[in-house]
Amino acid sequence: MSAGEKRGAPEHLLRALRAEPPLVQCITNYVAMNIAANVLLAAGASPAMVSDAAEAGEFAGIAGAVTINIGTLSAAFLDGMNAAILGAQAAGRPWVLDPVACQATRYRREVVQMLVAQRPAIIRGNASEILSLAGEASHGRGVDGRDTVAAAEEGARRLAQSSGAVVAVTGAVDYVTDGQRAVWIEGGSPFMPMNTALGCSLTCLCGAYAAVTDDAFDAAVGALAHFAVAGARAHEGAMGPGSFAPRFLDALAVVTPAALAGAAIRDASVPACGPA
Numbered sequence: 001m002s003a004g005e006k007r008g009a010p011e012h013l014l015r016a017l018r019a020e021p022p023l024v025q026c027i028t029n030y031v032a033m034n035i036a037a038n039v040l041l042a043a044g045a046s047p048a049m050v051s052d053a054a055e056a057g058e059f060a061g062i063a064g065a066v067t068i069n070i071g072t073l074s075a076a077f078l079d080g081m082n083a084a085i086l087g088a089q090a091a092g093r094p095w096v097l098d099p100v101a102c103q104a105t106r107y108r109r110e111v112v113q114m115l116v117a118q119r120p121a122i123i124r125g126n127a128s129e130i131l132s133l134a135g136e137a138s139h140g141r142g143v144d145g146r147d148t149v150a151a152a153e154e155g156a157r158r159l160a161q162s163s164g165a166v167v168a169v170t171g172a173v174d175y176v177t178d179g180q181r182a183v184w185i186e187g188g189s190p191f192m193p194m195n196t197a198l199g200c201s202l203t204c205l206c207g208a209y210a211a212v213t214d215d216a217f218d219a220a221v222g223a224l225a226h227f228a229v230a231g232a233r234a235h236e237g238a239m240g241p242g243s244f245a246p247r248f249l250d251a252l253a254v255v256t257p258a259a260l261a262g263a264a265i266r267d268a269s270v271p272a273c274g275p276a
């Protein structure tokens with residue numbers, strides 16, 4: 001760590017991640033599996049898509065973190081998720097939730113409530129998903145966000161306070177809060193929501209960062225800053241979502257700690273109440 005660098009700063013976490021790539025168990029959807037694995041490898045982590053209940057709990061015992069995504073939810077996936085969460089908790093490792101399209105059906109609403117009750121360290125979703133989880137009106141239909149992140153700010157803060165999770169809301173500008181601390185993160189590219197499974201991949205990267213720090217807020221900020229900086233860099237020279245995709249993988253890999261130190265992160269913490 002260089003002089004003046006905060007212990008939980010994104011650049012410090014990136015250095016730790018690259019020094020010893022964390023093993024991340026990703027229970028994610030069929031659309032995201034390959035994309036998320038490549039994103040983690042490019043960023044400097046070691047992904048393993050291990051989801052069957054016969055082994056998911058045991059595997060969680062050797063992983064640095066577990067990520068759970070309900071994108072292509074089924075009874076079999078759900079059994080694997082529950083086993084992995086128990087395994088992670090027994091091993092004292094964090095797990096991260098991606099509530100894909102949680103507003104869409106009764107099944108998803110019920111499952112996601114049950115998962116939130118099992119105390120994820122981080123919940124990462126788009127604004128429509130976070131609004132729904134916070135019990136507010138959401139314009140979401142399927143997997144894509146259809147609300148602004150600003151509209152979900154208050155709900156995210158309340159969700160963080162009620163669940164004990166750090167809540168990361170993504171969109172054109174991202175917002176991260178643990179209920180008290182909060183930041184806005186700028187960057188990325190409008191081509192990102194035109195590439196499927198980048199949000200799912202970001203959730204997996206939150207797991208990678210959570211594996212290298214005990215502070216889930218710092219982990220979420222680090223992962224989102226990594227995406228914001230790499231996304232902005234990949235946007236340069238990209239003609240559209242197709243040429244953006246390989247540039248983004250390259251950019252994730254070549255982002256340096258110094259570049260992460262320059263991420264546009266703006267504090268929005270709620271001031272602590274002091275004596276009158």
Ligand SMILES: Nc1ncnc2c1ncn2[C@@H]1O[C@H](COP(=O)(O)OP(=O)(O)O)[C@@H](O)[C@H]1O
Nearest residue numbers: 126145170171172188189190192193198199227
């Ligand atoms: N309009 C945008 N401009 C810049 N970055 C964006 C934009 N929309 C989404 N992103 C980025 O894309 C990534 C995935 O976020 P998002 O699209 O909200 O997730 P999801 O795919 O789950 O809906 C995040 O890093 C986010 O910052």
Ligand SMILES: Cc1ncsc1CCOP(=O)(O)O
Nearest residue numbers: 029031071143197198199200
């Ligand atoms: C298209 C689709 N359908 C079910 S899961 C999924 C991928 C969603 O990925 P993301 O939430 O990252 O856009």
Ligand SMILES: [Mg+2]
Nearest residue numbers: 100143199200
């Ligand atoms: Mg998503």
